[in-house]
């Protein structure tokens with residue numbers, strides 16, 4: 287049945303699904319080793335985002351702010367960038383790159399970021415001879431796009447700045463998109479099983495920082511400047527989230543002739559199979575038995591749950607477009623019915639995405655997809671169609687809708703702060719798929735018990 291794709295008609299946003307573009311740029315930047323981003327704007331553009339990262343990951347990250355005040359609106363904020371960069375370089379001798387992330391106010395003022403970088407490059411050379419640092423312009427005004435486009439802009443800016451032709455290697459760039467550290471670990475596991483030397487961008491595995499005996503708990507990203515430089519020399523690139531890293535891979539293709547496989551987030555069996563097939567094709571390596579077994583275990587776990595507990599349950603999904611589309615495909619694999627998909631920004635590309643049409647072609651009921659949506663759309667849908675949604679899947683900002691309407695909710699995406707350790711657990715790959723199916727099942731079981739709804743089934747299952 288054709289999918290019903292529409293834009294939210296109401297003016298204004300009530301309970302946004304996404305945060306703003308600089309959030310995506312900041313998330314990509316904290317994933318780079320020896321890097322502290324400088325957010326050029328009011329303090330809140332940095333502080334509120336840091337707070338979200340701390341809520342989600344329970345870790346602190348170094349992010350600087352140029353901290354503009356009223357005078358900058360009149361005279362411009364360039365001196366604040368200059369002061370900010372020089373202070374960072376003096377205080378942190380290890381820094382090798384500083385992304386300069388613009389915001390609503392500084393894009394409106396029209397501060398010349400590229401010109402300021404040229405001026406600063408000269409100043410650093412004169413005042414700090416021998417100091418090697420790259421300043422990277424990231425333009426992320428937040429009156430268009432969202433955290434999704436901001437992440438994409440940042441990854442492209444990093445690759446454009448650092449990618450340099452050198453000796454060709456056997457590595458495969460894997461652009462993960464904005465996924466959790468647990469997903470990155472799973473991607474690295476799949477690469478290791480395949481015997482592939484991967485260049486995972488952005489590698490956030492180290493976000494799970496241990497507290498050491500000396501009480502230090504330093505959190506840093508794991509993608510190095512050398513990794514970014516080497517992207518130009520890879521055997522190929524695989525993009526897992528088209529809207530979050532796709533343009534960086536396109537740049538590598540056009541500038542350095544690095545082949546690109548534009549894939550889907552490997553959630554569910556079909557999408558993980560496609561990722562493994564892309565890895566096998568680009569590397570020329572066979573799929574090992576260990577992965578065939580992992581796949582088999584995931585299918586076994588899904589079969590145990592699908593028909594008995596999941597069949598025909600209607601699911602509302604919201605979040606990043608690549609995540610929502612992959613989750614919807616996964617739902618169909620376990621007999622769940624994705625019926626409402628909400629995309630939280632004004633990207634018309636999403637509305638035209640071929641994956642939505644494919645989803646509609648697979649089902650015999652109507653799926654509604656709303657772009658430029660907010661969480662009020664979800665609330666209204668539930669209010670106007672009582673009993674129509676059985677499960678909500680999305681980040682923690684929708685928790686009150688789930689609580690108020692007594693609908694079981696699965697936490698996925700960013701930010702998830704009302705359940706412990708969500709960010710450590712993958713939804714990607716065969717093992718992530720298995721874990722996701724079990725998380726959904728356990729959420730439903732707890733709901734059955736709380737509502738005394740067929741909970742006796744669990745005695746015999």
Ligand code: SF4
Nearest residue numbers: 306330331389390428
């Ligand atoms: S919406 Fe604009 S002003 Fe508000 S935090 Fe984001 S960048 Fe800053």
